């Protein structure tokens with residue numbers, strides 16, 4: 552269990568006006584989608600259908616939080632790397648926090664390696680967890696099993712890319728795209744759009760998007776590999792890939808560029824559903840019929856926790 556929160560790194564992110572972010576996204580997303588609309592709106596109630604998040608909004612104090620990283624999984628797993636979201640919230644000085652994002656599930660609780668779709672509200676010791684877990688079934692097949700972590704389980708393992716907010720109402724960016732004409736996925740398209748308009752700055756974004764129609768290529772990690780995984784090729788052979796169906800709700804973060812001394816994973820979204828599918832989002836596989844609807848807010852700060860001392864560039868797709 553990781554407990555040393557004395558060495559948290561942090562930076563202020565560049566926080567453009569929502570209008571400037573809107574302009575950047577409207578322009579850049581048109582390189583990838585045939586129909587694009589980006590608006591500044593009052594956040595709808597994200598705790599209701601179809602998003603089903605643990606809080607209504609993404610407002611208040613916001614931050615992008617990266618914990619651990621792929622070097623703790625690859626080439627060999629470090630089983631000591633287990634973190635508690637409650638400890639992190641406390642360590643960065645917050646009392647209450649709405650946490651969404653992508654990470655690895657708490658293997659000591661689940662019994663094996665798993666994907667985590669973080670979706671939890673923490674207020675001191677009070678927890679409302681709608682965090683979904685996707686793992687391979689224990690029957691030896693590659694069928695997946697999706698469950699929700701109880702309020703008593705707020706741990707995760709190895710790595711996570713999280714968006715922290717107060718879960719309250721605010722203005723947010725509403726991003727609606729249909730029909731993909733480019734090769735980038737929805738998240739990469741947003742990231743490139745922000746990078747193009749703010750080339751020398753680092754803009755951080757977190758939120759949720761709905762894959763409203765179509766299908767997506769997603770992976771679920773099987774249990775830890777017994778042999779070391781030494782390349783992206785070996786990693787991709789080990790991962791299990793699935794074609795998952797809309798509606799899928801994805802949560803996570805992106806930063807418009809890396810901050811080299813923080814060694815960031817620049818984008819990471821996991822999605823869940825109410826029809827038994829969840830996993831790590833790669834790309835929709837139905838460009839003609841795909842439709843995305845997302846609500847996003849900007850991060851004010853970035854926190855980097857337990858940055859791996861030895862790093863590599865693979866396992867970040």
Ligand SMILES: [Zn+2]
Nearest residue numbers: 653654821831
């Ligand atoms: Zn992932």
